[in-house]
Amino acid sequence: MSKLIAAAKQEGTLNVIALPPTWANYGAIIADFQKKYGIKVNSALPDGSSQQEVNAVKTENGTAKAPDVLDIGMAVALANTSLFAPYQVSTWADIPAAQKDAGGLWYQDYGGYMAVGYSSKFGTITSLSQLLGPKFKNAVALNGNPTSANAALNGVMMASLAEGGSASSIADGVSFFQKLKAAGNFSPVQATGATIKAGTTPVVFNWDYLNLPSYVGVSNWKVFIPSNAVLGGYYAQAINKNAPHPAAARLWEEFLYSQDAAGGQNLWLEGGARPVEQPAMSSNGSLNGAAAGKLPTVSGTPVFLSATQATDAANYLAANWAKAVG
Amino acid sequence: MAAAATTETGARPSRAGRRWSIPAVAGTFPFLGYVAVFLLWPTGIVVVDALKNPNGSWAVSNITELGNPLVRGYFIGSFKLCLLTSVVGAVLGAVLAYAVASGNPDGVVRKLYLSASGVLAQNGGVTLAFAFLVLVGPVGLLFHASWFYQFPWGIGLIYTYFQVPLMVLVFLPAIDGLKVQWREASESLGASAWQYWRYVGGPLLAPAFLGATLLLFANALSAFATIEAWENQIAYVVPQQISTALSSEVGLSNVNVADLLALGMVITVAIVMTAYALLQRRAARWLR
Numbered sequence: 050m051s052k053l054i055a056a057a058k059q060e061g062t063l064n065v066i067a068l069p070p071t072w073a074n075y076g077a078i079i080a081d082f083q084k085k086y087g088i089k090v091n092s093a094l095p096d097g098s099s100q101q102e103v104n105a106v107k108t109e110n111g112t113a114k115a116p117d118v119l120d121i122g123m124a125v126a127l128a129n130t131s132l133f134a135p136y137q138v139s140t141w142a143d144i145p146a147a148q149k150d151a152g153g154l155w156y157q158d159y160g161g162y163m164a165v166g167y168s169s170k171f172g173t174i175t176s177l178s179q180l181l182g183p184k185f186k187n188a189v190a191l192n193g194n195p196t197s198a199n200a201a202l203n204g205v206m207m208a209s210l211a212e213g214g215s216a217s218s219i220a221d222g223v224s225f226f227q228k229l230k231a232a233g234n235f236s237p238v239q240a241t242g243a244t245i246k247a248g249t250t251p252v253v254f255n256w257d258y259l260n261l262p263s264y265v266g267v268s269n270w271k272v273f274i275p276s277n278a279v280l281g282g283y284y285a286q287a288i289n290k291n292a293p294h295p296a297a298a299r300l301w302e303e304f305l306y307s308q309d310a311a312g313g314q315n316l317w318l319e320g321g322a323r324p325v326e327q328p329a330m331s332s333n334g335s336l337n338g339a340a341a342g343k344l345p346t347v348s349g350t351p352v353f354l355s356a357t358q359a360t361d362a363a364n365y366l367a368a369n370w371a372k373a374v375g
Numbered sequence: 376m377a378a379a380a381t382t383e384t385g386a387r388p389s390r391a392g393r394r395w396s397i398p399a400v401a402g403t404f405p406f407l408g409y410v411a412v413f414l415l416w417p418t419g420i421v422v423v424d425a426l427k428n429p430n431g432s433w434a435v436s437n438i439t440e441l442g443n444p445l446v447r448g449y450f451i452g453s454f455k456l457c458l459l460t461s462v463v464g465a466v467l468g469a470v471l472a473y474a475v476a477s478g479n480p481d482g483v484v485r486k487l488y489l490s491a492s493g494v495l496a497q498n499g500g501v502t503l504a505f506a507f508l509v510l511v512g513p514v515g516l517l518f519h520a521s522w523f524y525q526f527p528w529g530i531g532l533i534y535t536y537f538q539v540p541l542m543v544l545v546f547l548p549a550i551d552g553l554k555v556q557w558r559e560a561s562e563s564l565g566a567s568a569w570q571y572w573r574y575v576g577g578p579l580l581a582p583a584f585l586g587a588t589l590l591l592f593a594n595a596l597s598a599f600a601t602i603e604a605w606e607n608q609i610a611y612v613v614p615q616q617i618s619t620a621l622s623s624e625v626g627l628s629n630v631n632v633a634d635l636l637a638l639g640m641v642i643t644v645a646i647v648m649t650a651y652a653l654l655q656r657r658a659a660r661w662l663r
Contacts (some may be wrong), residue, residue, distance in 0.1 A: 099624035124626040187513035194608050196627055197619040237524055237606030247509050363625040375609050
């Protein structure tokens, strides 16, 4: 570890990509890493998508500005393992086996559950079918186009589960949004902090950690996770195999997977995301209990999409989404 | 006039300038180089990659994808939006340009209109879409436009906001070119206002009007940030679907499909340009 720190300090720089400072506490994580190790972090394209991260690895391959480390959705991770260098962080054993590549090419980092965030002017929402009612005119938005953004695909899948569908078919979710559109309740606007503050997107389907009042910056904002549709999703870390700063990249992963009070796992938790080592940290006592207590409560058995289920859902959406809601 | 000019001795020798003289040709290099690097090369890449597989082998059959009903839908959407906003923008802009032109040429109003048009024609993207969203969206401050999310009406309204000033800018010089004497001549020959516009003003302005409308069409065709901020959950137009093909993180990204869609846009512009050239020739027939 001390050798790694010395080598990383020698490199002096780390290139990260697509890490919005307000997302899962990344602003603080980057600042703390810079302060702790004196390594400069270049943050490129903070609002980029996972696919754009991979595109950057390919197009900037061999240059000093190529991304060293990636934080990507599972579909993109599994499709691009040939670009990654295997690495196992020192807390490797605490990552559940289903959430990492046995060879260490990728390892899930943090995640959350799909949730409905909504303005408290609507009272309390207890089921998704309420959203079809007349008071939600032009109110309900996804976070992006589900054929493009992972969070939006999962939003449609959550609706599918709530409508009694299974994770193997997203069709019920698409017909839910078709009904929503027919009722005039679907809002196609890109939901951002600004549109939420302006009141143009008062109901948003998004990951719970992106839907907390503290994240959207609106105090009268509530979060609801339907008990019959608890849909989880995790992002994954990977190291670019041709990283211009290989030691800094590995030190960054050690920092992210550190269980220290000021380490990456607890920092994610403070940002409202659920770190992958949370179960292990909960038993060994290193978890920040106060931060964990602030997370939205979840009742019911969480569902996680398998790679095949996610691909099937994407293909179904490619053929049917525009037709259903366009 | 033409006959008179050629009998003048000075006219012939100037034709010798058509021969390739080295300094004259060298003078075009920066332009040709610019066109090659920023237009021909990227277009070439788009065309070549559009006809390849993700693994790099040739797949000319990709082109049939342009006939796929889904893909056709994006082009129909683009076409609807461009036609609507270019025609509405051109008509409103032309009327406005005429109003400005008939005022005092050195007046404050004209200067105000021109500088405002210069600024507003460049006003697009997220800020513009957000402004409309907040003012006239379903929970707008001014009024609640329930049709705001209906494609192409809401986004058409937003596009018109930058199309009209652009039309004013590009069409005003043509109107300024209408000589007062022409109007006086037709009036002294007994022409009514309608006859003047039908036989003199209209035909004179037609080529410029068509050209400007085409510019507005192309302007709307390539716009992306504005419509993406207006709505980003459904792809209505080709640039949105190109974005999905480039950056989909759910496994639907395919650079070759993006190139193919871009090729489709190149073909669209080529068709529109051809139609424009034919119309222009028809409209300007009397000039020859």
